[in-house]
Amino acid sequence: MKFKKSKNDIVNDYIESLEDDIAPLFLAVRESVLAAGPVFNESIKWKNCLVYGTTKNHIQTVVGKGKVSLIFFDGVSLKDKHALLEGDGSKARTMRITSLDFNKNALTDYVQQTLKNTK
């Protein structure tokens, strides 16, 4: 599988272990997140959740059957003009991505807002 290697060996191991049917979608999402937030460090939290963080974790990626969910830990603070965030919890909001033609602008906007809100 070809992908931009992470500086974290565990992240690379994790990506290589992804099933073929979900890997392209996962990699597309990862590429968009890292393009929008190049300052993010990637790590694996718990057993198999990829998280993007700076001094704190901000976004978690969870791979499900045929979908990749991005959980914004402080999603409640995001302005959701694209109406793609789900959830009614007190803090987290989720963006579910099921196909390669997902809304990259929306994802970029959410990631950039996340970074802006942490400053």
Place this chain on the structure above:
Amino acid sequence: MKISFEKQPGDASYAISFFWKITLETESPTVVTDHFIPELFYDYFFIKEGKIKCLDKTLKSKFDLPQQVLKSIHAHPLIFVFSTPLILYGARLSLNFAESFWEEMPMNTFLNQTWLKNNPEDLDEFARQVTNCLAMRKTRKLPCPMLSMDFGESDWLASYSPRHKRRLYKTVFGMSRKELQNIRNVHSFLEQTCNFASENPRIIHYLNPDVFYDQPHLNHIFKKMTGFSPVEYIEASSVLQDNLMSASYNEVSSP
């Protein structure tokens, strides 16, 4: 801050799960806080560059880690404060390492050790020096392992009295079987694939009823062990702890 984490397979014959190296780089010197929760592993650290301060709120102590140190199993959380730039090497040792360790292994301590003769240039060299040291100094404390792969007690212990077994656990691991089991219980919850997004199953759906009676029981044990609630824990960034834990969960498990 730029973080890189390298990993290399260990050697099961010396109870080494894996070797690792973490590098933290920042534009200007700064401090980074890492939360360490109890795990059933011993960790050997070699600080090549930078400083690590350890805050132990339970024992109310605060100290700088020496350049080479072995962390025994802790039954409470710790906070590490890294001064950047940091280059830290480590070896993660499985529970059965305690059975071949040549000194006493008290719980909740950092043991001054000198396993490396030279300052390693890379992870390969670090691994080689650690392996050589363990090969030379390894000493069997008991004729057979106490624990099986699935954390069960080995058959040969069956003939001993509970009191004698308690002594054996204390002598070898520095803690009781119950204390070891409590740590294992928290990790039996953490090593699942948990997805706490809204509209997804809640924490209660991940509870193993053989381990936790209900969610308050989990929350109580979890907080005591980690200092966080489960949801607070996933949000907290622990650069080193997260990587070590994930690497451990994804290794072939050994006792």
